[in-house]
Amino acid sequence: MDDVDRGLLALLQADATRTYADLGREIGLSAGATHERVRKLRAAGVIRRTTVDIDPAAVDLDVLAFVTVDSVAWIGDSGPAFAAITEIQEAHVVAGAASVLLKVRTTSTGALQDVLRRIHAIAGVSSTQATIALDTFFERPTPTGGTPAHDGTGPDER
């Protein structure tokens, strides 16, 4: 992986609908060469997926909360149990007092409460602590070290 690849990744993160000709003009390659590089980045798993970023409010997901989950037993194998709760967007095993940290999106605080109830039902879970996000400064893609024409700094960046 070189600077050309990093540059392509950054450009594709910014807008994955661009044509290979367009990307190639900006990065200094032909459409075919660009196509081949992107194909290899996908094959190597560097690009895991092409996806669309959706405004949560547009699908009525008005509540974002971060939940720390404490346990009385090892729950390092509980990934599938957390995954079964669709409102959980991310789940990370963390060092420290809590053992799992969750990013949860729901339509209301009542729905969040229901999610907490279902988390408690997972074997080994002793307690949860939810922190509600009042506002989001920004959510942007994983930094890659490449430099797109515009660095995404928030939801208004398209």
Add this chain to the structure above:
Amino acid sequence: MDDVDRGLLALLQADATRTYADLGREIGLSAGATHERVRKLRAAGVIRRTTVDIDPAAVDLDVLAFVTVDSVAWIGDSGPAFAAITEIQEAHVVAGAASVLLKVRTTSTGALQDVLRRIHAIAGVSSTQATIALDTFFERPTPTGGTPAHDGTGPDER
């Protein structure tokens, strides 16, 4: 927005490279009708962007940390200051003891320390507490209520 739109969103989250004909076959519309619906979803800002999901380890971002930031003054206007630190992927204003919660990706714990130093330099910041993620169960797109053929449950879902 109806169930067809939600279904399209879910399918596009799973794989935004699918053709309109392919999407249409699954959702029960022609390619043209599917194209028109997606165009409207973009125009309405429901789809904020088409992007690629990148494996952080592939770009040497081996450390993920969640940082809570306490303040002695209002830092609700400090979004741009946080955004200027490229290693910060997300920044949320939260209720509770800490006022801002950050998702940070770095190449090493040493680099994380450097990021913490730069966060401390932001006016109003009194202290930070970093929680390092030892493992990630999954990170998946914002739930939309639609049902793709496969629900993304982790990085191996392509």
Add this chain to the structure above:
DNA sequence: GACGTCGTCGAATCATATTCTGTATTCATT
């Protein structure tokens, strides 16, 4: 019943994705 609006289909046109060939460069081997 007439009319207007909206969403869709199917087809035509335009644009892009994909593949392939030839060439140049780099690297390893002799």
Add this chain to the structure above:
DNA sequence: AATGAATACAGAATATGATTCGACGACGTC
């Protein structure tokens, strides 16, 4: 230094998909 292999690229050709538009049906209103 010469040679061969591997890699990357440009350009062109072909196949496929994106986009647009006219026609039609459903629905709501008058």
